[in-house]
Amino acid sequence: MKNARYFPFERNKYFYGKILSVDDFESEQRYNNNKRRAINKMLHGTGVVCGLNVINIGDGSISIENGLALDNGGREILLEAPILKKLSMFEGFDNDKNASDSSYVYLCIEYEEEEKELVHSIEGNLEGGNSNGKFNKYKESCRLYLDYYDPEEEISEADALYFQTLKLYENSGLIIKQVLPKFVKTGETFNLDIIIEKISLSADILLDYEIGLECLKYHNNEKVKISFDESKVKRSNRYVLSYKIAAKDVVDTDGSCTIKPENFSLKIGKNDCKLNDKKAQEVKIIKDNISEKVIQAYFSKSMDDYVNSIRDKKIYLAKISLIKAGNTYVIDHVENNPFNQRVFNSVLLQGLKKTEKEEIENLKSLCLKSLKDKSSISEKSQEICKELPLDIKSGVEKIEVISGKAGEVVFSKEITHGIGLGNVYITLGIDNESKNEILFGDFNVFEEKMVLPAAKAYKDKGTMIIGIKLLHEIKNQSFNIRWMVYRDAKERTKDVPEITMSIKPDMCDINVLETIYLEAISTGLSDNRCSWKVKEKFGGEIDSNGKYTAPSIPGIYEIVAKSIENPEIEASTFVIVREDEK
Incomplete structure (x- = not known):
């Protein structure tokens, strides 16, 4: 990228009698451009500001609306007027690609400028020409072109703050990526996503691998088995496998x-x-708020990190899916801004904030309505409930x-x-x-033939699920199922589980000086x-997270975990420390 650095900020000092040269005027332009572009880059980011939507017109043509974008150097990319053009006429279109190689293509945009308006120059001839002239102006515009390859890195700057992507495999038209959040709160779950993308590959793939976990768990296991057999699923160019992992x-x-x-x-x-090689x-x-941690990480970067990040990052306006046979193609559909490259201005952010506020107020109103509905039980029923030793919970x-x-x-989902x-x-x-009614029992009594509800309770989990059987064909309709769960309070004592720890x-x-994470599993707490503590005096060290570091002396050492809630509850395990055979 030309003029990749913004600094130093130097502007002309004018004084009476100063002789101005071309360098002075270029310095003036450079100062203003660099300051504006630095603000664009560091304050607004990269992406589409407005417009630039791509529409499938048919007959192999697309229309691009006029609009504005900011590139990764803070330069304004302007498309002054809409464009209607056949896809095959765009730069980068490759008609020689076969159907399996070109199931989709990306339409990209980048900054471009050209010299224009030839004028007379006393200096001499135009370079490469016979005219005694020079170009008088630069016209800033854009370059539209096609790209058949997926980006190699996280494109969305907002997503890059929260997520990290590891490329496991790339070859033979196949890319396998693994996506994780950068931060997760203690004890909470998050998604581990495996993304499989096929670019120019017709053969089926069979994927099996195991992920070893440390300080994480999957259904109380310290490993995740990933299995994918493409021959058993509906074929696509992109598959996403999601696994719920817990910290x-x-x-x-x-x-x-x-x-x-x-x-x-x-x-x-x-x-x-x-x-x-090994991938990790x-x-x-963390125990803090994730948003605060992201903000802290963002502002911990130096200015040089932002300036040095300037590179020719593409802006992807659309992902265009193609159906191709020989030299003929049909545009199947167009996905605008496939990587969410957008610049949100203050007006839009204020509108989103107002929408979120309204949603919160609506949620509060629903909660108040629910409380009022609960209070609508007759006074007699309330008196009976007070007299009976019942545990009662209700919801919608x-x-x-x-x-x-x-x-x-x-x-429904499983309900606690x-x-x-x-x-x-x-x-x-x-x-x-x-x-304005609530129906209980057999609804056929009231000739309300809609759905028939039922519930299943899981005694060992304290949860339930609700199911509704459709009594006739239904489309795009929702049902609010009011439920009340109750029992004799005397049965509470039967639910108190035995307190255990392991x-x-x-x-x-393990070998000397190696580390391992230990986990205390408790029930009833x-x-x-x-x-944590190591029983032997020189038996190594263990921190509050259960990370044990073996000593330099081989032996058998006992590790003890003691409950903070109930110090009388404890468990122990033994670690065998051996001399490193290497």
Whole structure:
């Protein structure tokens, strides 16, 4: 990129009698341009400011609306007037690509300037020409071109603040990426996404590999098994596999996801592909607010980091899907701004903030309405409830039906009802908002043939699910199911689980000076935190997160974990420390 650096900021000093040269005028322009572009880059970012939408016109043509964008150097990219053009006429179109190589293409835009308005010059001839003249002006415009390749890095600057991408494999028209958040709160879950993209590959792929976890867990296991067989799914150019990973109860430490070559298997058709070296990603486990951590990380960068990040990063206006046969192509559909490269101005941000505020107010109103509905029970019923030693919880579950035929069943998510473990009783009703009614029991009595609700309680989990059976075909309709869960309070004592604590792994074998994470597993405690100690005086060290560092002396050492909530509850495990055979 030309003029990639903005500094130093130097402007002309004018005085009476000063002789001005071309350098003085260029310095004046450079000063103003660099200051404006620095503000654009560091304050607004990169992306589309307005317009520049791409529309499929048909007949292999697209229309691009006029608009404005900012590139990664802060330069304004202006498309003054709309463009209507055949896709094959754009720079970069490759008609020789076969159908499997060109299922989609990206339309990109970048800054461009050209010299114009030839005028007479006393200095001499125009370079390469016979005229005694020079170009008088620069016209700033844009260059539109096509690109068949996916970006190699995270394009969205906003996404890059929160997420990190690791490229596991790239070859033979196949890219496999792994996406993790940069920060996660202690004990909370997050998505581990595996993204599989096929660019020029027709053969089916079979992927199997194992991710080793440290300070993280997947269904209480310290590894995740990734399996994908393309022959068993609907074919696509892009697949996303999501796994729910949980952070352990550790603070201010790094959770890691590690993939070893021996645990990685990939088949492309009949060909076996390997992972050349170990791959790893780390996610920071924190107890603070994630947004605050992102802001802190953002402002910890130096100005040089921003300036040096200037490179020819492309702006992708659209992803255009093609159906191609020989030299003929049809535009299937157009996805505008596929990587969310947008610049949000203050007006738009204020509008979004107002919308969020209204949504919060609506949520508050719904909560107040729900409380009023609960208070509408008759005074007699309230008196009975007070006299009976009952535990009662209630709520409303909204079930959406997109499209369903008579006899089909739609289920809610699993609901924690709040009563606890053991036997419970459940009553269900359906809001009939059009008639300001709530229906209970057999709705056929009232000739309301809509849906039939039912509930299933899980005694060992303290949860339930609600299902509705459709009594006729329904499309795009939602049902508010009111539920009440209750039980005899005398049965509470049956729900008190036994208090136990154990350490995972229960025994381990490591070399001197190596480290390993230990996890205390407890039941029956509301606070799972514990304190750690090594029983032997010179048996190594262990921190508050359970990270044990072996001593330099081989031996068998006992590690003790003690509950913070109930210090009488403790568990221990043994670590065998061996001399490093290397």
